[in-house]
Amino acid sequence: MPKNTSIRSILIIGSGPIIIGQACEFDYAGSQAALSLKEEGIEVSIINSNPATIMTDKVIADHVYLLPLTCESIEQILSERQIDAVLPTMGGQTALNLCIEADERGIWSKHNVDIIGVDIAAIEKTENREEFRQLMVDIGIGVATSKIANSFLEGKEAAQEIGFPLVIRPSYTLGGTGGGFVHKKEEFETALSRGLQASPTHEVLVEQAVLGWKEFELExxxxxxDNVIIICTIENFDPMGIHTGDSITVAPAMTLSDRCYQDMRDQAIKMMRAIGNFAGGCNVQFSVNPETEEIIAIEINPRVSRSSALASKATGYPIAKIASKLAIGYNLDEIENQITKTTSAYFEPSLDYVIVKVPRWNFDKFKGANTELGLQMKSVGEVMAIGRTFIEALQKACQSLETNRLGLGADGKQNRNLEEIMHSLEHPSSDRLFHIKDAFEMGVPLESIRKVTLIDKWFLQQIQELVHLEVELKRYQLNNIPKEFFVTLKQKGFSDAQIAWLLGNVTEEDVYQRRKSLDIHRVFKMVDTCAAEFPAHTPYFYSTFEDENESVVSDRKKVIVLGSGPNRIGQGIEFDYSCVHGLIAAKEAGYEAIMINCNPETVSTDFNMADKLYFEPVFWEHVREIIEHEKPEGVIVQLGGQTALKMAEKLHEHGIKIIGTSFENMDLAEDRGSFSDLLKDLDIPYPKYGVAESAEEALKVANEVGYPVLVRPSYVLGGQGMSIVINDEDLEKAVVKLLRNLPGNRVLIDHFLDRAEESESDSISDGEDVHIIGLMEHIEPAGIHSGDSNAVLPPFSLSDNVIKQMEEYSIKLAKALNVRGLLNIQFAVKDEKVYVIEANPRASRTVPFIAKAYDVPYINIATKVMLGANKLKDFTIERKLKGYAIKEPVFSFNKFPDVDKQLGPEMKSTGESILFIKDLNDEKFRELNTKKSMYLSK
Incomplete structure (x- = not known):
């Protein structure tokens, strides 16, 4: 049927700040849904408290409410706007839970608002563990033996009846929060208590654990x-026992027999039809016995899921966009296929390539944490790679992770301790994938690895083949590698840097030049959803090594925007927000805007955001060949955080134009020692400092500048490796650890300004004029990373004298660094004197926050300034903030209950929310001001 014309205004509920288990994949879904509904002439309102995402930007929705996700906020919106319907299926568990609470309070019925995309009964059937289990039994779908428990006693009785090992699954949670496996009786009581506390309904499912079975997801x-189609089948590389968010996943499924796949399809469709009134996207998870192919259902989610974003990018089929149209009444055959433009959306995508997703962890930020993977998700982000084969995609994914690996091994970082390796295989953590490769290199038989990991033999054979290829490569020298074998290496995903390391006496550049001389080069294939059966019109590409190139270069002037790679603590969705606005601004300035990024969760990798999308690692070899192919006017590195900035030196060395601030000036700001010298020349106060390249030098510097000292490396983001030390012994440990983890880096040692206030500024410069975007005052003192601090915009207690100094130094530094674009400066304030701690000539974590608070498109302005399309004087900038905006960090410590939660110079927060207050009498502000006074008086 056609769309429901009675729906003229829709409210989309967002997912709130980024936390582990619920990240920016839901902001991607909400953004796509909003744009899709606006295409239909529907007025779209969004409620979300996250300032870092493009979802809460005016380019996405007609009305954006940056409010706490509460029923009170919902009531406020419904009293201000005539809302016809609410769409709760795009905002993860947060949105569903809020929708249920509002329904229980009678808010929707009071304001005559329809719930679309799903109904409450369907949510109850799928989120309530007992109702879900009973429904599966009723429709003949296999489930693990289980019992529901609403109390400690009921849980113990269930465990006694079922027997160990067990899995505990709390109701109404996301990311496995509160859940876990229990292998023996002694662990059970603690695990049961945790699960009951995590569930908002104090309910858990105590279930038989099918450890070692295969796990699959269907979107x-x-x-x-009642038409149902399967968009994507995803296979977990890791067997049951590891949360899907922490598992390496592959699409399409690699080891699934056709008979088992057809059974799984039939069961998924049966489940989806059984949950009731539901039109939209759905995720179903199954477990399969590897010996008998018995299938049991794990869960079904009547909403877009964490995997929906991955499936959308994997297939080119925009799940959230289509789901939102289904929610307003359309049927699949009435909607246009977004890729081919000639067929309907009522078709199942077909892939002629392989997708691999690898999670990204940040265990270094949670010192003392239990890093073993299990039912409770712990990863902070993920990368996706596309290749013609599984192993090519897996190697590309490893190159995308930004963990200083050149691929899957072959880079000098192998573990050679067999005992550690075998322990890692049995007790999986973030490095198990690499340790599987290490085990093969040390001669461990495949069957031995399979027995301890329970990973399917086919996947292990693929990794083992890499070891065989490496052994064969070592028989040659660079100048006599047969072309056919060279092509094989590249088709298996080996980077030039890996080949150089394996050969031992050549450089990456030598390998690159040699293969070019053999006419072995990267070609680009289109993601078209239909395995080239129909012509496609969407410029969405990945690279491989074949003959035919499908990326046609236009004669337009073009610019490449480098993305920010996988989300992690210190570099999150705020940089993707900047990249998206950079693309929009570049297009408005008349450029063909090209995106390079590997993060499947984000809006920047939506296939219709850039004029051309290359879903590739932000890794030098890949970036270089895209640039050689496209020949852009230049590359923007300023918007993608440290990921993109790390490319600047290579771009500079190869004569590739960097749009905006030059490499030399970015390098000057990044190099802590050189930057302090600049401050001295400019007569700008800064803490006493020194630079060291060894522990001996560090001790000498520390005693000259005086303890306490702040120890930090150059060229890092999110305070990585920073620490405050108070004596020689602690200093020596800190420096030795830094130089071990970041070899070749220089260590800066600053005198730490104890009990100093911290503040920061963001600015835009066009080389002549400087516009200060915003000044922020931190609640937490210097010594606590700015990303972990509450920040108030504009300052509320800093004197006019201090503000004048901050403004003066911001302008001075922007001009001295010859900034073209953005500049963020961190200040410490003590006794009315302002000290500059650091300056970053790039997009910062705080620019989106300021842009939302003041309602000014600052990234758009900065990008046009970088491109030379406009001068600052061309823009009329009007700030609309009345009162104050507060940036509140959000942490995910609940995932690591035993971790040190003490805040310091290394950032630990996973996200943030924004809060507006009208005046300083607000209760929230008084609470923060009291907190600041307490800090400074210590």
């Missing part, structure tokens, strides 16, 4: 005519 869509 489905269903319309109002």
């Amino acid at each position: 489905l869509l269903r319309d109002n005519n």
Whole structure:
């Protein structure tokens, strides 16, 4: 049927600040849904408290409410706007839970608001563990033996009846929060208590654990005519026992027999139809016995899921976009295929390539944490790679992770301790994938690895083949590698840097030049959803090594925007927000805007955001060949955080134009020692400092500048490796650790300004004029990373004298660094004197926050300034903030209950929310001001 014309205004509920288990994949879904509904002439309102995401930007929705995700906020919106319907399926568990609470309070019925995309009964059937189990039994779908428990006693009785090992699954949680496996009786009581506390309904499912079984996910869509299609089948590389968010996943499924796949399809469709009134996207998870192919259902989610973003990018099929149209009444056959433009959306995508997703962890930020992977998700982000084969995609994914690996091994970082390796294989953590490769290199038989990991033999054989290829490569020298074998290496995903390391006496550049001389080069293939059966019109590409190139270069002037790679603590969604606005601004300035990024969760990798998308690692070899192919006017590195900035030196060395601030000036600001010298020349106060390249030098510097000292490396983001030390012994440990983890880096040692206030500024410069975007005052003192501090915009207690100094130094530094674009400066304030701690000539974590608070498109302005399309004087900038905006960090310590939660110079927060207050009498502000006074008086 056609769309429901009675729906003229829709409210989309967002997912709130980024936390482990619920990240920016839901902001991607919400953004896509909003744009899709606006295409239909529907007025779209969004409620979300996250200032870092593009979802809460005016380019996405007609009305954005940056409010806490509460029923009170919902009531406020419904009293201000005539909302016809609410769409709660795009905002993860947070949105569903809020929708249920509002329904229980009678808010939707009071304001005559329809719930679309799903109904409450369907949510209850799938989120309530007992109702879900009973439904599966009723429709003949296999489930693990289980019992529901609403109390400690009921849980113990269930465990006694079922027997160990067990899995505990709390109701109404996301990311496995509160859940876990229990292998023996002694662990059970603690695990049961944790699960009951995590569930908002104090309910858990105590279930038989099917450890070692295979795990699969299906992404489905269903319309109002009960038509159901399978968008993507995803196989977990890791067996049951590891949360899907922490598992390496592969699409399409690699080891699934056709008979088992057809059974799984039939069961998924049956499940989706059984949950009731539902039109939209759905995620179903199954477990399969590897010996008998018995299938049991794990869960079904009547909403877009964490995997929906991955499936959308994997297939080119925009699940959230289509799901939102189904929610307003359309059927699948009435919607246009967004890729081919000639067929309908009522088709199942077909892939002629392989997708691999690898999670990204940040265990270094949670010292003392239990890093073993299990049912409770612990990863902070992920990368996706596309290749013609599984192993090519897996190697590309490893190159995308930004963990200083050149691929899957072959880079000098192998572990050679067999005992450690075998322990890692049995007790999986973030490095198990690499340790599987290490085990093969040390001669461990495949069957031995399979027995301890329970990973399918086919996947292990693929990794073992890499070891065989490496052994064969070492028989040659660079100048006599046969072309056919060289091509094989590249098709298996080996980077030039890996080949250089394996050969031992050549450089990456030598390998690159040699293969070019053999006419072995990267070609680009289109993601078209239909395995080239129909012509496609969407410029969405990945690279491989074949003959035919499908990326046609236009004659337009073009610019490349480098993305920010995988989300992690210190570099999150705020940089993707900047990249998206950079693309929009570049297009408005008349450029063909090209995106390079490898993060499947984000809006920047939506296939219709850039004029051309290369879903590739932000890794030098890949970036270089895209640049050689496209020949852009230049590359923007300023918007993608440290990921993009790390490319600047290579771009500079190869004569590739960097749009905006030059490499020399970015390098000057990044190099802590050189930057302090600049401050001295400019007569700008800064803490006493020194630079060291060894522990001996560090001790000498520390005693000259005086303890306490702040120890930090150059060229890092998110305070990585920073620490405050108070004596020689601690200093020596800190410096030795830094130089071990970041070899070749220089260590800066600053005198630490104890009990100093911290503040920061963000600015835009066009080389002549400087516009200060915003000044922020931190609640937490210097010594606590700015990303972990509450920040108030504009300052509320800093004197006019201090503000004048901050403004003066911001302008001085922007001009001295010859900034073209953005500049963030961190200040410490003590006794009315302002000291500059650091300056970053790039997009910062705080620019999106300021842009939302003042309602000014600052990234758009900065990008046009960088491109030379406009001068600052061309823009009329009007700030609309009345009162104050507060940036509140959000942490995910609940995932690591035993971790040190003490805040310091190394950032630990995973996200943030924004809060507006009208005046300083607000209760929230008084609470923060009291907190600041307490800090400074210590």
